[in-house]
Structure formats: C-alpha cells, structure tokens
Amino acid sequence: MRKRVTIRDVADRAEVGVGTVSRVLNGHPKVSDNTRQRIKSVIADLDYHPHFAARHMRTANSQTFGFITDQIATTPYAVKLIQGAQDAAFQNDMLLLIINTEGNPALEADAVKLMLERHVEGIIFATMYPRIVTLPPAIHQLPAVLLDCMVADGALPSVVPDEYGGGYLATRTLIENGHERIAFINLHQESLAAKGRLRGYRAALRDHGLSNGDRYLRQGTDWADSGYQQAYDLMRLATPPTAIFCGTDRIAMGVYDALKEMNRRIPDDISVIGFDNQEIIAAYLRPPLSTMEVPFYMMGRFAIEYLLSGSDEKIQKQMACPFIERESVRTI
Amino acid sequence: MRKRVTIRDVADRAEVGVGTVSRVLNGHPKVSDNTRQRIKSVIADLDYHPHFAARHMRTANSQTFGFITDQIATTPYAVKLIQGAQDAAFQNDMLLLIINTEGNPALEADAVKLMLERHVEGIIFATMYPRIVTLPPAIHQLPAVLLDCMVADGALPSVVPDEYGGGYLATRTLIENGHERIAFINLHQESLAAKGRLRGYRAALRDHGLSNGDRYLRQGTDWADSGYQQAYDLMRLATPPTAIFCGTDRIAMGVYDALKEMNRRIPDDISVIGFDNQEIIAAYLRPPLSTMEVPFYMMGRFAIEYLLSGSDEKIQKQMACPFIERESVRTI
C-alpha cells in the first residue's frame, strides 16, 4: 500500500498546474494535444487514480445508488433483480451500495441513514415478493424507486411484475393449445402475486367463454406438497382437467410427482404450466417445464434507468411476464 | 432535496465551535454532558447527517469493501456468499460495493480500478464455482481475499469449501448407517469440486475397508439427466448399491425420477444423499433430500472477518460442509 499519488504529483511531474491535469481528467476540450498527451503518459507512469471522495465532495456527485433489500438477497429469484440494477448502473458509471435488512425496520432506518450520509443519488428498495411496504420516512429525502413492492398511498414510484397479465397469458396459451378444462393451483392466497395470477386466470377463461365457476380452481400453499395433493384431487374428478396451471414452479414439482405416480404422462396425457421460471427447477424437471417468467432482470434495469432519467413522476410500472416454452404443454 | 446542513450549521445553532460538534459525533470523551446533550438535540432538530465523503477524505477511511464477482450473483447458491459478507461487514460499520463482471477480464480490470478510486479498504473476489483464477495485477495494491477460488501461486488468501471433507462425510454417514455398497455419481470431472468430492468418497470407503475398485462410481454432468441415466445403470447391476451419493442436488433430482420409475422407494429401498443443499430442490423433493451443505454464508462472513482482522497471512481456508439431514437416508 504505497503512498497515494495525487493530482499535485502528476502536475509537478508533467510541469503543469493542477488545473490542467484536472481538465484532461475530465475531458475538457481546451487543452493542447501536446500537454494532454504528456499528462496522460505521466498519469499512466505514476499509476495515478483520482481520489473519488475528493471529487465527490467537490462535485456533490457520488455516482452511487443505494440498493436496500428486505431479504431478497436470500432468494434465488431475485438475484436477478440486483443484477439487472447492477448492470444498468455500471453502464452509466454508477455503483451500487447494497444493504440487506432482513425486513428489520430498525435496520431499514439505519440503512437509509447510511445511504443519506453517503449521498447516494437515489435509493432502490426491493422486496422478496410483491407486497405493500411501510418505509422509513427519511427515504423521501431522496429519489427512490420500489422494486417488487409498493407503498399504500402510491407516493413512491414502483415497478412490479404484471401478475395479472402472466396469469392471463398462461391460461390463454393453454386455451390456444386446445385445452378447455384448465385447472389452476394457486399459491397462498394472501399474496399479491396470487391475487393477480388468479384474476388473470379467470379473465382469460371468461374472455374465451370457458368460465366454469372455479370448478378447477384449487388453493395451494407455494410448496410442492400442495401441488402433489391438489393434483391428486383434480385428477380424481369425474371429468378431470386436461391442463394444470400452477401458481409456482414448486407447485408444479409436486404436480409432476403426483402425475407420475398416477401414470399420467406429461404432456401427452396432461399439460402443465408453471410460474416463476426458476431455472433450477423448471429446466431440470422431466420433461422440462413450460412456465411464466417474472422479468426480474429487466425490473432491476428499469428501476435504475428510471432513477437515471431524473423523472419525478410516480409511475407504477407493471412489467410483462413472458411465456417460456419448454416441453410440458401439448396441443390437443 | 433541501439544502444540506453542515457541521457549521449545527455548531452555530448550538453556539459552540465545529470542533466540539465533531467530538460528540465521534464519541470523544472530553465533552461536558451539558453541551453534548445540547448538540445532540440540535443534530436531531436539524436532521443533520455528517457528509461521508468529507470524513473519508479527512480520515482516509472509506468504510467500504469491494466485492467483485464473476457471475456468482446469477446463481442461486452464492447469494449467500454475498449475504454473509454483507452481514459481517454491516455489523462492523462497513458497506459493500458490489460489481459483477460476468467473467469479462476487461470489466474485472475496470472494477478493480473503480474500487481503487473509491479507496475501498479491501477487495473480495468471488467466483461462481471453485476454480483457479487470474486477476488484474492491480488487485495486489489492496488487501484482498478470494472466495470460492484461488490463484495458482497461492499469493492471495482464499476461502473455499472443503469438498474433500464433504465427500468424506457424506460417504461416512452412509457407512455409519450400515451401507456397504455405496455409489457415487459425480459431477463433471474437470471441476475442483468434483475432484475433491471424489477423493473424499474414495478415502472414506478405504478407511472403512470398503474399497471396491470404483465399481459404483459413475461420471455425471451436473444435470438431472445424467443422474437419471446413471441411476438406471446402477440399479441394473447384479448387486446394485443400497445408497447413492450424488455429486449435486440436481443429479439427485434425476436419480429420484429414475428410482421412482423403477418403483424403488426412497429411503426404504435405497438411500440418497445430495450435495449443495439447494433448498429449492432439496427441501421440496419427495421425500426431502438429505444433502451436504456448502457453507456459503459462513464463507462470506469469514472473508470479511479476515479482511477486518488486518492479517496479511496468505491463509488458504477450507470450510467444512455439514451434513443436512432430511429424509432420504435410512439405516439398514
């Protein structure tokens, strides 16, 4: 860890004033090519790096965004949220300061405080699953975007997946493949995700004249077990469904197990669609599971780009969930 | 975004000098309780936050570590790596600056440069899976720790999982449960992880007089498919194994499928152990999979704690992989 080399050192060695060095550092036009070259080579020789904090203090420009998560970082999904934000930030010469609060409100307040002290230029607050949150009031002192969550009064811009659209598209896809008896095993119903997906399912059915009084609707829990149970229940019906739309890929895992036990072949005997596109599950299931993707990566990107845009519109962005086709759906 | 309030404002309002304010800010003892209280209340009134960059410039103390990843952030495992580091750092008043390079060497160099400019107090370089890496030379200008990887010349401290120990423990656990014909379906053999786990498997067998010339050893790929294939192959043997140790949980997924097709019950007919403890798979498989955990969280913590310790010893830390008991192993 040798002595830090400052702009002064560069200036001295290049026999110019610090101002000139600063100018070439910042790509200022009015520097003769001659001196510019000389300075650049000195910078390289000395391996000089500008002191970020000094520049920051001078320019009031921290080139940093804060990224606060409740426990998102724990879940496999949402890594992509971070990564999308990361990439978008990096491409714009910004870095991310990440704090994980485990949903502890005291920590959240601390986190916001720390970010304020570090003069981040904006804050992203991301949650593990879509929900309504209450935030430390201090967050309003900065541009902020909510990721995968929203505040009750809509006072903060937010970006969330279009659960409704996803539910609709999954169901419509099945319909377009000729299915008419389409079951839906939803995840735990308190969740915003569950509500949205369910509305989409019902709407698609209705729009295609296939409403059936929720005869094939089942309430699951988000765990494979419930998929297993409900699949059994469903298949024992007098006229069982020809397709099962699962509220999560994990539910689909359970459905697969039950179906296999019953010697039903996927997709020949019955089609299955999941939700979440957890690669680790969906891609490795046998056969690979067709499912809806929650566009975490793009959501992360969008949040940063919104911050970068400087807009103060309180948009409530819903991002579409695309259908990921694999091998669990068959046309009949 | 109202005008920033500085230490000057606080001093004026409290009718003291800035030095005194600075002292209470830094918990300096020699301040009368009286003035301390007054200043504190002014700080609260004004909602004053010290300017981090200014302090940093003055103290040469950035309270920040850099965390560079190749693509770790993409994978579900390693989120825990970040989280462990995160938590340990936060508890010591440090924050993490995270950059994901996608394994792009140019980006890696940029990342190190940015971290140098921001005066991080140390760098953690983490990879998605254990391997030998080459790093931008500039990284040597700072304390650095490698996570889940190492450099060829051992010139940098590193912390990796004890793959050997994990392989050994998994095998020994099976042995202690009375199994003697123990198969091992390894993941793709180029990986360090595969080599270590295999050595552990062989050593445990040998130490218990169970060596069998690798009769039950199979080479898989890391995908469920290979587990499926190899399980069929294994079970068709004249004297099939009574237990299968899988190089990854994904392989175990395939093994489960094959076993179920063959109407073998887990664990009654055959025991299975996985590796990785990918909760999303292991906990949801039916029955839940007993497996070896790679201690990512603790590895992350350790890396930070090592940095914090200020040690310059080039330790090569191997962290034990504990056995996570679920329901796929039975005593015979």
Place this chain on the structure above:
DNA sequence: CTGTTAGCGCATTCAT
C-alpha cells in the same frame, strides 16, 4: 473542556 485553524484532493472560477 472548548474554540480556531490547517489541510485532505479535487474542480472550478478568475486571471493571464
């Protein structure tokens, strides 16, 4: 115990 002062490294006037 407390006020005053001198930089930390840089970007930006203002001269030249």
Place this chain on the structure above:
DNA sequence: ATGAATGCGCTAACAG
C-alpha cells in the same frame, strides 16, 4: 491554453 487561488465538509492538532 493554462496557472493560481478558493472552498466543498470534516477531523485533528494546537491553544487556551
């Protein structure tokens, strides 16, 4: 086109 001077907000050293 370039050098010199100023101050961003803070901590530490020095006086008292």
